[in-house]
Amino acid sequence: MEPSTEYVAFEEKVKKTIYIDNLSPQVTKAVLEYAINQFGNVKDVRFVPTYSASCGVCAALVEMESAKQAEEIICDMGDSPLMISGMPRPVRARKARVEMFEDRPKKYPRTIVCRWMDRSHQNFELAKKIKDLTKKHGAEAQYLMELQVEEEEKLHKQQSETLKTNYKKYELIDDADGNVKRLKAEYGMTLNDHY
Amino acid sequence: MEKVNEDVKLDFKWLKQRGVGGKNKMTRFYESFEYDGVEYMQYDCVYMYKDDSHEPNIGKLTKIWEHPDKSKKVKIHWFFRPEEISHWLRETKTLENEVFLASGEGRGLANINPLEAIAGRCNVVCISKDVRNPQPSDEELKAADFVFNRTFDVQSCTVLDKMDDKVGGLEIEYIFNRKKGDTKEEIPNTIISTEAQITKTVDPQDSDVSSSLKRNAESDKSHDRPLKRIKSNDKCVESAVALGPEKMTELPSIKSKVDKDKMQVSIVPAEKIENKERIKTPTGSDKLHDQPSKRMKSAGKKPLEEKSVQLKVIQPAADSKSKQEDKVPADVNNLKTTAENQKNGSFKVPDNKKPWTYMNEKDSVANSASPKGKSKSGSLDSPGDNNNSMAVKEEQSGELKRKLSVDRPLKASALSTDKDKYKPFVVTPRPNVEKSTWFRQAPWEERLKEAYDKGTAILLHNLKPDYTSEDVQNLIWHAFKEIDCSVKILPRTAISSPHYDQALVLLKTKEAAQRILTELDEGCLMLSDERPLVGTPCPQISTKKYLTFFGHLAVDKARFQNQREDEAVSTSHFSQPNTIEYDMAMEWCLQQLKSKKWWAKFHKQQGFELKKLEKELKQKRT
Numbered sequence: 001m002e003p004s005t006e007y008v009a010f011e012e013k014v015k016k017t018i019y020i021d022n023l024s025p026q027v028t029k030a031v032l033e034y035a036i037n038q039f040g041n042v043k044d045v046r047f048v049p050t051y052s053a054s055c056g057v058c059a060a061l062v063e064m065e066s067a068k069q070a071e072e073i074i075c076d077m078g079d080s081p082l083m084i085s086g087m088p089r090p091v092r093a094r095k096a097r098v099e100m101f102e103d104r105p106k107k108y109p110r111t112i113v114c115r116w117m118d119r120s121h122q123n124f125e126l127a128k129k130i131k132d133l134t135k136k137h138g139a140e141a142q143y144l145m146e147l148q149v150e151e152e153e154k155l156h157k158q159q160s161e162t163l164k165t166n167y168k169k170y171e172l173i174d175d176a177d178g179n180v181k182r183l184k185a186e187y188g189m190t191l192n193d194h195y
Numbered sequence: 196m197e198k199v200n201e202d203v204k205l206d207f208k209w210l211k212q213r214g215v216g217g218k219n220k221m222t223r224f225y226e227s228f229e230y231d232g233v234e235y236m237q238y239d240c241v242y243m244y245k246d247d248s249h250e251p252n253i254g255k256l257t258k259i260w261e262h263p264d265k266s267k268k269v270k271i272h273w274f275f276r277p278e279e280i281s282h283w284l285r286e287t288k289t290l291e292n293e294v295f296l297a298s299g300e301g302r303g304l305a306n307i308n309p310l311e312a313i314a315g316r317c318n319v320v321c322i323s324k325d326v327r328n329p330q331p332s333d334e335e336l337k338a339a340d341f342v343f344n345r346t347f348d349v350q351s352c353t354v355l356d357k358m359d360d361k362v363g364g365l366e367i368e369y370i371f372n373r374k375k376g377d378t379k380e381e382i383p384n385t386i387i388s389t390e391a392q393i394t395k396t397v398d399p400q401d402s403d404v405s406s407s408l409k410r411n412a413e414s415d416k417s418h419d420r421p422l423k424r425i426k427s428n429d430k431c432v433e434s435a436v437a438l439g440p441e442k443m444t445e446l447p448s449i450k451s452k453v454d455k456d457k458m459q460v461s462i463v464p465a466e467k468i469e470n471k472e473r474i475k476t477p478t479g480s481d482k483l484h485d486q487p488s489k490r491m492k493s494a495g496k497k498p499l500e501e502k503s504v505q506l507k508v509i510q511p512a513a514d515s516k517s518k519q520e521d522k523v524p525a526d527v528n529n530l531k532t533t534a535e536n537q538k539n540g541s542f543k544v545p546d547n548k549k550p551w552t553y554m555n556e557k558d559s560v561a562n563s564a565s566p567k568g569k570s571k572s573g574s575l576d577s578p579g580d581n582n583n584s585m586a587v588k589e590e591q592s593g594e595l596k597r598k599l600s601v602d603r604p605l606k607a608s609a610l611s612t613d614k615d616k617y618k619p620f621v622v623t624p625r626p627n628v629e630k631s632t633w634f635r636q637a638p639w640e641e642r643l644k645e646a647y648d649k650g651t652a653i654l655l656h657n658l659k660p661d662y663t664s665e666d667v668q669n670l671i672w673h674a675f676k677e678i679d680c681s682v683k684i685l686p687r688t689a690i691s692s693p694h695y696d697q698a699l700v701l702l703k704t705k706e707a708a709q710r711i712l713t714e715l716d717e718g719c720l721m722l723s724d725e726r727p728l729v730g731t732p733c734p735q736i737s738t739k740k741y742l743t744f745f746g747h748l749a750v751d752k753a754r755f756q757n758q759r760e761d762e763a764v765s766t767s768h769f770s771q772p773n774t775i776e777y778d779m780a781m782e783w784c785l786q787q788l789k790s791k792k793w794w795a796k797f798h799k800q801q802g803f804e805l806k807k808l809e810k811e812l813k814q815k816r817t
Contacts, residue, residue: 021689022787025745035767037323048686049640059688075285081780084767086747088779092787094688099660099687099696111623114665117719117727126812127719127727133808134657134729137692137801142734144797145690149745155786156745159779166775176373 006105011096015067017096018074021059027085029060035084036062039076040069048100061096070095088159094105205231207312209261213237219379221326226257233316235259238369240319241343243271244312250276251314253294253341256364257305267310272365273297274319275347283352294319295347295354296370298363303349305363319343321372325358328371396513623669643733647699651708652733657726658684658696667698674720675711679703690794694802695726699733708732725812 001010001163023032029045036042044063064070074093077080081090117124184190210227225642227236235241241252244320250335254271261267277284297304320331320339336342346355346362347568360367470532646652658667667682681701702708715730722728 009669019689022783031767033553048688054551081770081777082767083770083776083780088770089745089747089777089783090780090787094689097687102684102686104663106663109415110721112662112670114670114722114728116674117721122720123815126808126815127725129722130805130808130812131657131716131719131727131729133729134695135731135806138656138731141690141692141797141800146382148690149631151786151790152745155782159706159782162779163775195777 004105004109007107010101013063014098016065016070016098016102017061017063017100018070018093019048019059019061019096019100020091020093021048022089022092023060024089025058027058027060030059032086034127035082036064036073039073041065049102054163060189061100092105160170207231207310210234219261219263223261225259225261228310230310230313235313235316238373240317241271242273242314242317243308243664244314250615253317253319254305255319255365257369259310263671268307268308270305270307271312272305272363273303276345280347280352280354284354287354292342293345294341294343295345296343296362297346297349298355298358299725300347300352300363301350301501317341321370323358323371325371326440327367329373360485386784430444441634520615597731623673639681642681644700645735650732651702653700653708653712654733655700656695656729656731657700657722658698658728659722659726660696662696662698664698667700671700671711675707675714677702677707677711680707689791692801693798694805725809 018036020032020036029047033042033045036045041064043065046061046063048059049059064073074095077091077093081089083089084098117127206229207224208229210229213223213226216222225237227234229235231527235256237256240253240255243254253274253276255268255274257272258270259268269759270478280295283467303679318338318340321328321337321344322336322342323344324330331339342788343688344356346358347353350354350365358367361444362370417811488755622712643652655667662684664682664684667684668680671677671680671682682698684696684698687693691697700711704712712732713728715728720728770780
């Protein structure tokens, strides 16, 4: 069976698209477009909607002019960290995949057949097990996501502490500079200005 | 070495001598030896122990000798695992147990190690289609620990397919599979854990590994790669790989031994002593599968506090020396263990998150319902594709199977009205819904929020990946006779499961939503490939602005909480090394990599569990 032409065109588009996540929620379409335009021609930017509260990251699908551009950008972003609208958390890029798009066309024309399973059927219990497993998986994934957000929060706090102390250090140094100058004036000394 | 032999009483016996050489003809070369009950021959593949890492290195014994001072050495020609050269592999597909033979010249090709560093025999089969290579049989392939057919040139850092007559100085016939009749019976691998040794392992791509692993160097160290290497050189000499506290006393003696060896051995020019970093999470995957299920039963334990002990045998390295080492290996180990712990922890859903009692209040249920898959599916491209093509095939074969078994439910009971329910039905497009124009007005997000508030939204799971929104709408019409519904398939994100898709369904009334959920829960609506459809109430929705995002810091104390909306110009830049920002960025990259790995492992595990049950179901059907 040949995939439909619509699907083939869609696949082409997917090849040219980069999936970027770890974006700040404040990043707008314009910002992202501008950022990626430095590396290539951006054709389209679409945000991947996030509905759940627990999900920590925002992501977007950026369509480039060619698949090669997309690949190059992904490699570059893998080598050195790119920051958009804030630092130091870098964004992450990877190749887009078909399932990432919301509105994808059908690959093959096909019909779906479903049925309700007979309760007395021997496989009913098994099917129920699969259902329960699916639900369990969902809960697990949710939990994992929460753990991840916790880790991120920890890192963030730790880094902001580091930054604060660094900043204080710089402030101290700056202040010292001012003090030295005052003292110099007071005592009427000359100083060799190394700085 | 004498001290080593005292503490570790592993049997050793030279077998076949090959010749003599070296200074004064006192060095003896051997062809085979027996160590700890295992017989090793020249050109066998072995596992080489590496300090406080979970994965041993794989190498080929190319030379075996004994010095006049009774120290035993082996020259190891390395194999690379895909993870170690992932940076240069890029998108190249690799088999699950594929490794790459080192080729070319220079660092990373081969090393001399003490014989005691051997951790066990390894079965590596060459699957190259070269005419000179005896092709392995199917049983041999199955029994193989690893396979290889490509080489990795350590000079140019490229993957090569073709093999010349010599690969890295090794004759080709010793690289290909041995001709039948040469090999002796396979001895199963033994990974020896109670040894003290120094392993002089090589980090061939030190500079590039650091970028691909996004090393977190100490902030006062410069980021010059050669500098780093030298520093780790120093530290490695001090850090003997002691696997138990009692072995610490051997450090000074072994250190002096190392120096002596340097003077004596003039064969190999390059002796680099570095730690090879690995960020790979352990592949004790069998054990990993068992563990979580056990843990699920024991509730209430804090997941992150548990130390994972399921890896093959290796005990954690003594602390005192780890402080001396590069911060990086320690970090890498921590991340490995925390990644493991994360994984383990994640399988222990706390008791209050019982997912399948949706009769209770909305809050507890909302908490426990599945997340919106927002991020991308698992990291490798190939499994996803395989899933898709497999899914399509399964669907087709599933349909065939169903046609055969369609008679069964009909035959089983005499009642007519109930049985009609169990007939398979084709999901055709539902009748036109022109009249409900109010549906089209508000944008999806608003409608979703509204629906969530009113309780008319549900989340469907276990949909096949190639379903579209219309398919699901039609399905709902056929199964539940609900016309007024709006469906959106949730796009896959980095963290959503690659095994199935989810969809949000907005219904008109709360009762409809409840009814559907009840029916889905009590009965089993089987989709095309014997997957039961699962429905849960919609989890909590939140709009974008209120999402908490960690990681953006502002130097200005006044606005510490990443409020950057008032910035006139949006900034985006590549971070430069030698800045604090870069260091922090590296930490984030590490975090991201960690998260990528654990999600991948998580999904793999889930897939495994799902497939097991699905297979059972299919088997019982036929």
